[in-house]
């Protein structure tokens with residue numbers, strides 16, 4: 597007697613038969629246009645690998661254009677600039693003027709013709725310049741929100757004058773977007789974009805960055821300004837405020853441990869959502885891969901895919917150059 601066949605009209609595996617059909621139905625794709633590379637710039641010295649971040653370098657101002665040219669030739673479209681400033685002070689004066697590291701770095705990029713297509717985003721924060729390592733002005737042991745805003749306005753204007761395309765305030769001060777928008781608009785920089793670190797959590801994943809930016813706190817922690825890791829609604833509230841204040845883009849950071857936040861914001865907001873795969877996320881993968889415990893390329897692709905799938909329009913990542921290489925070879 598012949599056995600009757602199993603009748604199963606719905607077979608999801610049909611769409612997984614081979615690579616062609618799998619890629620046709622892929623809901624998320626990564627492209628070279630999705631990535632922004634964070635760059636650490638310092639005044640002098642040579643190009644030097646940053647301890648704790650293998651494959652990431654400090655770039656001296658003198659070699660910046662040359663390094664960036666190589667990256668642009670490899671397909672990089674955008675950079676996020678951070679300063680490593682050795683001169684730290686209570687008034688944080690090295691953060692300002694056309695002689696600040698970031699204003700000079702921006703000017704170098706903008707004056708180099710062959711780098712014309714490179715989109716430049718600059719960090720707006722004080723932690724790399726203050727002698728205490730906090731992101732704002734210290735008054736009687738507390739961070740003074742509104743005094744900090746005034747300094748952030750100065751810093752953003754210095755960067756705008758140097759020609760920056762977008763400023764990215766990262767200090768989680770109340771009203772930082774409104775303050776920057778006002779300062780920029782009053783000086784006719786109406787075209788300078790603002791990407792707000794809308795939901796920046798008080799995370800342990802920033803460890804390696806604090807060495808890279810020389811921004812380790814001399815005391816305390818950042819929990820009076822960065823967000824508590826327990827909260828989602830608070831991120832939605834921050835998003836609402838940033839929208840009202842005139843942000844162009846909302847950012848979530850860190851990325852992999854906060855995919856729910858990226859997703860919630862992308863469902864609730866009509867603004868583009870960016871995500872930052874931070875230094876600790878980078879270090880974790882590098883360390884495990886370095887010990888032969890993980891396949892670096894596969895894990896990098898999987899984490900970045902997850903970040904994009906969760907709703908990010910684009911991603912700040914120290915793996916940006918690696919990804920450009922993987923995508924070329926795929």
Ligand code: PBG
Pocket residue numbers: 719721722723731766767801802803804805806811818873874875876
């Ligand atoms: C500080 C700042 C931090 C990062 C970007 N800007 C860290 C911090 O809050 O100490 C973290 C980036 C990373 O870990 O890659 N304004």
